[in-house]
Amino acid sequence: MIATTTTVHTAFGDVPVTYTDQGEGHPFLLLHGGAGSQSVRAFAELLATTRHARVVSPTNPGFDGTPRPTELATIKDLAATHLALLDALDLHDVTIVGNSIGGWTAAEMALAASPRVTSVILVDAVGLTNDVGPMRDFFSLAWHEVENYSYYEPDHFRIDLDTLPAAATQNMAGNRATMLAVAGRAMGDPTLLARLPQIAVPVLVVWGAADGIVPLSHGRAYSTAIADAELDVIDTAGHLPQLETPERLVHDVWQFADKHAAFRPERGGEPPRAI
Numbered sequence: 001m002i003a004t005t006t007t008v009h010t011a012f013g014d015v016p017v018t019y020t021d022q023g024e025g026h027p028f029l030l031l032h033g034g035a036g037s038q039s040v041r042a043f044a045e046l047l048a049t050t051r052h053a054r055v056v057s058p059t060n061p062g063f064d065g066t067p068r069p070t071e072l073a074t075i076k077d078l079a080a081t082h083l084a085l086l087d088a089l090d091l092h093d094v095t096i097v098g099n100s101i102g103g104w105t106a107a108e109m110a111l112a113a114s115p116r117v118t119s120v121i122l123v124d125a126v127g128l129t130n131d132v133g134p135m136r137d138f139f140s141l142a143w144h145e146v147e148n149y150s151y152y153e154p155d156h157f158r159i160d161l162d163t164l165p166a167a168a169t170q171n172m173a174g175n176r177a178t179m180l181a182v183a184g185r186a187m188g189d190p191t192l193l194a195r196l197p198q199i200a201v202p203v204l205v206v207w208g209a210a211d212g213i214v215p216l217s218h219g220r221a222y223s224t225a226i227a228d229a230e231l232d233v234i235d236t237a238g239h240l241p242q243l244e245t246p247e248r249l250v251h252d253v254w255q256f257a258d259k260h261a262a263f264r265p266e267r268g269g270e271p272p273r274a275i
Contacts, residue, residue, distance in 0.1 A: 001045070003059070008084035012071040015081050019058035023048025026261055027091045028253075029082065030057040033100025033126075034138070034179045035240065036064045036171065040099065043242035043249065051254045058085055060102075062178030064171050074182055075101065075127070075189070079108035086116045095257035099123040099242060100214075101183050107192065107222070110199045119260040121204045121253055122222055124211050124239045129188040133217030139176075139185055149212030151238040196225035203229040204256040206249065208237030230256070 005018045020041075028047065032040045037059040048055040060078060062068030072081060082105065086094060094117050098106030103125020110120045126135070136149055143161055147154045161169065179187075203226045207219035216233065223231035232252050237244040 001041070006085075006088055008081060008088050010072075010077070010080050010084050012077060012080075013069055015061055015069055015072060015084070016067060017058050017061060017081060017085050018064075018066050019056055019085065020044065021054070021056050021089075023051075023054045025052030025054055026257055027054045027056065027094045028257065029086065029091070029094055029096045030055055031082065031096065031098035031102030031105050032057070032060065032063070033098075033102050033124075033240075034175060035100075036175045038064075039240060040102075040242055043246050046246050047250050047253065050250060053254070053257075056085075056089065056091070058082060060105075060178070060182075062181070063175045065167075065174060068178060068181075072182070075104050076108050078182055079105050079112060083109055083112055083114050083116075086114065092116055093118050093262045095119045095121065095253075095260075097121045097123065097253055098125065100126055100239065101179060101187065103127065104183070104187075104189075104192075107196065107199070110201055110203065111195055113200060117201055118262045119202045119204070119257055120199070121206060121256060122219075123206045123241060123249070124208055124214055125205075125218070125222060126183065126187040126214055127189060127192050128218050128221055129186065129190050129193075132193065132221040133215045135187065135215065135218065136213045137185070138187065138213060139180060146213075149238070150240060152208065152210035152236050152244055154238075157243065193221060193225055196222065197227060199226050202256070202260040204232060204252070205229055206232045206234065206241060206252060208239060208241050208244070209233050209235045210238040213239045 103122040104127030
């Protein structure tokens with residue numbers, strides 16, 4: 001899949017955004033977490049090729065060797081950047097799917113109330129603070145500990161860092177630095193929980209029961225705070241269900257997005273236009 005880079009316009013300046021765009025049909029914006037764009041690459045392809053879906057997958061600026069303007073310094077800034085990408089691509093009736101910090105970003109995008117967005121899916125999202133349950137201090141963990149806490153079956157996903165190409169290890173270090181810069185060490189906003197009831201679009205909260213990074217109490221808090229939100233717990237997944245249970249996640253994501261779509265081609269007519 002060939003990536004494209006475009007410049008989007010935000011209140012804090014112009015931001016180059018690299019993204020892939022595949023498939024046809026209901027539009028999805030797929031947001032990755034700290035593991036970088038590779039952590040959602042296969043899932044994006046699976047969704048685009050097995051459902052009537054168009055999947056746009058941006059790389060968060062500063063991840064995977066991409067540039068990040070210093071003015072882009074918070075998750076709200078990241079949300080504004082991706083909303084500007086929806087504008088640049090003129091997408092409508094969008095379902096946002098975000099994992100980890102991508103989930104936090106998706107929540108902030110939902111709070112921005114863009115008419116382009118009709119549903120949001122939060123997958124093991126960070127963003128809430130420890131008062132809803134202690135979250136693992138990611139930045140204090142050794143790599144093998146990150147693996148242990150991230151997966152239901154960590155031995156299936158272990159990486160030998162000593163065998164990785166230099167470019168890959170540099171990207172991992174850069175991703176970690178960017179995540180610290182925009183999400184902070186706590187990877188949470190003390191004001192977010194109180195703001196969540198303002199979200200007016202349908203929300204599905206998906207959580208891996210074995211997530212040792214962000215406990216299920218955070219998923220329950222998200223689903224309780226957002227009116228009519230649904231909670232979908234996957235017993236055989238950890239922090240990255242798109243890697244451990246991709247077929248289950250595709251099924252659940254598609255069912256929710258299709259149920260809440262504002263436009264379906266078989267109904268005729270044109271997609272709703274953003275105001």
